[in-house]
Amino acid sequence: MNTIEPRSTPQPHLTLAQADHQDTLRNCVRRSLNEYFRNLEGEAPNDLYPMVLAEMEIPLLEKVLEYTRGNQTKAAEMLGLNRGTLRKKLKQYGLL
Incomplete structure (x- = not known):
């Protein structure tokens, strides 16, 4: 008899603030852009x-x-x- 294994472990529900701190590609880009804008020191990109x-x-x-x-x-x-x-x-x- 074959059994079906779950594809992935269910992830707990995250708040937006928690999701922003996960190391996703989107969040890495977001953090990099925040750093870029901080370093502009008033210059317009x-x-x-x-x-x-x-x-x-x-x-x-x-x-x-x-x-x-x-x-x-x-x-x-x-x-x-x-x-x-x-x-x-x-x-x-x-x-x-």
């Missing part, structure tokens, strides 16, 4: 959106390529990109 995207995209591409051992076809599949788009991004960031 420019081109923030492309800067943040690059800061996220570069390590994402590096780690996915590391995980796939450099296999760009597998990396593109994991990322939900076509291979040409992946290669364009790798060239854009000097990773190719």
